Amino acid sequence: MLTHKSTFLLLLPLTAIVAVFFLYPLGLIVFNSVNDGEWTLRGYEALFNSRLIAIVLQNTFEIAIGATLISLALGYPIAMHLARQTPKRRALYMIMVMLPFWTSILVKSFALAIILGENGLINDFLGLFFGPDFFIPMMFNRVGVFVGMVNYLLPFMILPILTSLMSQDPALRKAAEIMGAGPTRIFLTITLPLSLTGVMAGVLMNVVLSLGMYITPALLGGRKDVMMANLIDFYTRKTLDWQLASAIAVSLLVISVILAAFLQRSRGRGAAL
Amino acid sequence: MSDKLSPGGLIRLYRLSGGAVAVVGYLFLILPSVIVIPISFGGRGELTFPPRAFSWDLYADFFTDPAWWGTAVQSLQVATLTTILAVVLAAPASYALVRGTFPGKQVLSIVLLSPILIPLIVLGLGLYLHFASLGIVGSTLSLVLAHTVLVTPFVMVSISSGLRHIDPALERAATIMGAGHITIFFGVVFPQIKASIAVGALFAFLISFDEVIVAYFISGADTMTLPVKMFSAIRWEISPVIAAVSTLLTALSLVFCVAIMFLQKQDNGSSQ
Numbered sequence: 001m002l003t004h005k006s007t008f009l010l011l012l013p014l015t016a017i018v019a020v021f022f023l024y025p026l027g028l029i030v031f032n033s034v035n036d037g038e039w040t041l042r043g044y045e046a047l048f049n050s051r052l053i054a055i056v057l058q059n060t061f062e063i064a065i066g067a068t069l070i071s072l073a074l075g076y077p078i079a080m081h082l083a084r085q086t087p088k089r090r091a092l093y094m095i096m097v098m099l100p101f102w103t104s105i106l107v108k109s110f111a112l113a114i115i116l117g118e119n120g121l122i123n124d125f126l127g128l129f130f131g132p133d134f135f136i137p138m139m140f141n142r143v144g145v146f147v148g149m150v151n152y153l154l155p156f157m158i159l160p161i162l163t164s165l166m167s168q169d170p171a172l173r174k175a176a177e178i179m180g181a182g183p184t185r186i187f188l189t190i191t192l193p194l195s196l197t198g199v200m201a202g203v204l205m206n207v208v209l210s211l212g213m214y215i216t217p218a219l220l221g222g223r224k225d226v227m228m229a230n231l232i233d234f235y236t237r238k239t240l241d242w243q244l245a246s247a248i249a250v251s252l253l254v255i256s257v258i259l260a261a262f263l264q265r266s267r268g269r270g271a272a273l
Numbered sequence: 274m275s276d277k278l279s280p281g282g283l284i285r286l287y288r289l290s291g292g293a294v295a296v297v298g299y300l301f302l303i304l305p306s307v308i309v310i311p312i313s314f315g316g317r318g319e320l321t322f323p324p325r326a327f328s329w330d331l332y333a334d335f336f337t338d339p340a341w342w343g344t345a346v347q348s349l350q351v352a353t354l355t356t357i358l359a360v361v362l363a364a365p366a367s368y369a370l371v372r373g374t375f376p377g378k379q380v381l382s383i384v385l386l387s388p389i390l391i392p393l394i395v396l397g398l399g400l401y402l403h404f405a406s407l408g409i410v411g412s413t414l415s416l417v418l419a420h421t422v423l424v425t426p427f428v429m430v431s432i433s434s435g436l437r438h439i440d441p442a443l444e445r446a447a448t449i450m451g452a453g454h455i456t457i458f459f460g461v462v463f464p465q466i467k468a469s470i471a472v473g474a475l476f477a478f479l480i481s482f483d484e485v486i487v488a489y490f491i492s493g494a495d496t497m498t499l500p501v502k503m504f505s506a507i508r509w510e511i512s513p514v515i516a517a518v519s520t521l522l523t524a525l526s527l528v529f530c531v532a533i534m535f536l537q538k539q540d541n542g543s544s545q
Contacts, residue, residue, distance in 0.1 A: 002373040006454060010369035014362040014385060014425065022388055022422045025399025032402060074298050081295035091534070096299040098534065102526040103306045104483040106503045107519040111305035113507065114312065114320060121308075121322055154302055212392025214486050219507055229394040229486075236398055236490075246402075249395045260390040264383075 026253065033246035043247030053231070053248070060227045063142075063217070064210040067149035068157075071206050072199065074150065075157030079198075082158070083165040101155035109219040112148050113139060116220070144220035149210055156209060157202040164198025165191070197266060204263040208256050228252050306526070309519035320513055331517035341502065341514060348499040351413060351488075352481040355420040359477045360470060362421065363428040368462070370429075371436040372444075386426045396423070397490035404491055411493025419491060420481040427480060428473035435469025436462075468536045475536075479529045483522070 002010075033043050047053055082093055100108065115121045116138040123135040138144055168191065176186050214229035221227075226234075228248055235245035308322065313331055315324025335341050370382050388396065400419050404410040439462070447457045463470075485500035492501055499518070506512050 002369065004375060007369045007373035007375055010365035010373075011381070014366040015381070017362060017418070018385055018388070018422060018425075021400065021403070021418050022396070023384070025396065025403040026391070028402045028406075029395065029399045074294065074301070077291040077294040078298040080291060093299065094534070095530070096303045098530050099523075099527055100302045100306050102479060102530045104485075104500065104503075104519075104522050104526070106483075106485060106500055106507065107309060107522050108305040110503075110507050110515050110519055111308050113511070114308065114322065115305070151301065151305060154298070208390065208392075212394055214394050215504070219504075229392065232394050232398055236401065242402065245398060249398050252392055253395050256390060256392055256395075260387075263390075 029246045029249050029253070032242055033250045036243040040243075043243045046244055047247055047251060056226050056228060056231045059225060060211060063145055063149065063213075063225070063227060064207055067146055067153060067210050068203055068206040070146060070150045071153040071157045072203060075154050075202065076161060076199070078154070079158045079161035079165055079195075082162050097155050097158055100151070101159075105152055105215050108151055109148055109215060112144070112151065112220060116144055116147060139220055140222035142221070142225055144222075145217050145225045148216035148220040149213060152213075152216060153206045153209060156205045160201040160205065161195060161198040164195045164201075168194050200266040201263060204259055204266065208259045208263065211255060211259075212252060306523050309516050309523060313516040313520040315513075315516070317513055320511070320516060331514050334514050335517045335521075338514070341499075341518065344497050344499045344502040347413070347496060348482050351416045351420060351498060352478045354413075354417045355424060355481040356474050356477040358417065358421045359425045359428045360474050363425050363473065364432055364470065367429045367432040367436060368458070371433050372441060386429065388422050389426045393423075393484075393486040397487040400487060401490040410491055411496055413496050415491050416488060416496060416498065419487050420484060423484065423487065424477040424480045427476040431469050431473035431476060432466060435466035439465045468539055472533055472536045475529050475533050479526065482525070 034041060036042075078097070082090055082097070085093060113120070117123070118135050118137070118139070120139070122138065126136065127134055138147070172190050172194075173186050176190055181189070211227075212229050213227055214233065217225050217227045217230055218233075229252070232245050232248050232252070235241045235248070311324055312320055312322055314327050314329070315321055316326055316328040316330050317334070318325075335345075366385065370378065370385075396419075400415070401410065404412075404415045409415045443461050443465075444457055447461045452460065483500055484498075485504050488498045489501050489504060492498055503515060503518055506515050
């Protein structure tokens, strides 16, 4: 019913805004990364030669992969638990996943600082047993970053896994059971393999989100936990080296786009099934 | 289904431990969002849990200190304008993408949805460079435009899914009977996708209201939003007022979360 002309007119305003305030700024970063008045590859050379950047890249990948694996280990049993509930009880438990999902990351980081800090809840509690001077450092270090990241990432892991668990035909499990398969075998040969599309989507989503993480390492991490996003901020604001900031941003952008393309493909296949 | 499983020892162990992991997981998820509530009523002294006394002092501080309340007003303003602009842009575009057929449709829809997948820090840097060259860094307009780009994909996803659930035959019938585009949209399409538009608008408002990274890059001293103020407050001073702000933000999230779940349920119910 839509003519080409009206389709064009309906799409024009949004397309124009996205072109000017999304595509153009991304292009500007690419341009800045190779040109600071004259054409140069200095920014990208620094990516490979600077010791600081090498350490930050290593941090970023270690933290992203570690946080994603912890999030998967914790998220899968939660998704299983949700999938097994009656619809009414599931709605209730879902609030426990959706409320944190919609809570500002600043609120969660602030709360975790109160829980994990040197005078925080956990250390106060431990102090009752081991004396007031005793404390376990859990903030401004890797522990704090992992706790904060996993807390942020979990809903993004649980939701796609839950979707793929819920879309499984219960008749398959019932048939396997009638034919004598034990619960462990049913899980390993039916439930788990059929949920892998959800696992894949959750893992990719987690990795994409954690590679670009800025708030958590800034608030809960220490000097040794600086990630790529923090480094972009540092070069933009502190040293005003926009070229180097842009070169790092372009690398982060390229990695994210590649992972997002995989995510799109894994979702497409999931939808086709 | 699992109640029918044979009670084998191994699976019982797994189910117990799996259930235990799930319970620990729920606590871990929900604890940070709710622990700020009691602390926010503990008064101006050191942040303690459980609080030693009950007081509204921190809320009074929040609503009377212009450094806090002013940023909250700014965030409300930015989020409201962003929501309006995003819905006005996304509704027609979603309609064209769902109902229309044209070459390059697939590519265009990926491009229009792609702001979801780009790290915010990258977009923040790009917009900072862009607005700096235009000379509008730090203006409310630049914040609204940046947030509009950011939230529009979420509005589009919501409205598109609403459109896919309604029968296009009704629109065809209206066209045959001579209704114009605008009549069809407001008379036929809009009443059926009201809930999807509302969900999209709620997404847009909450994402804009909570957004910190892009705003941190492009807002100025006069246009600072609440999350930016809160970020620097957590980073540099740990002012107890943050506990009150956090509680208000959690309450806002809870209201939005319940409203979205309710609207989505209603939407599914009416379309079947």
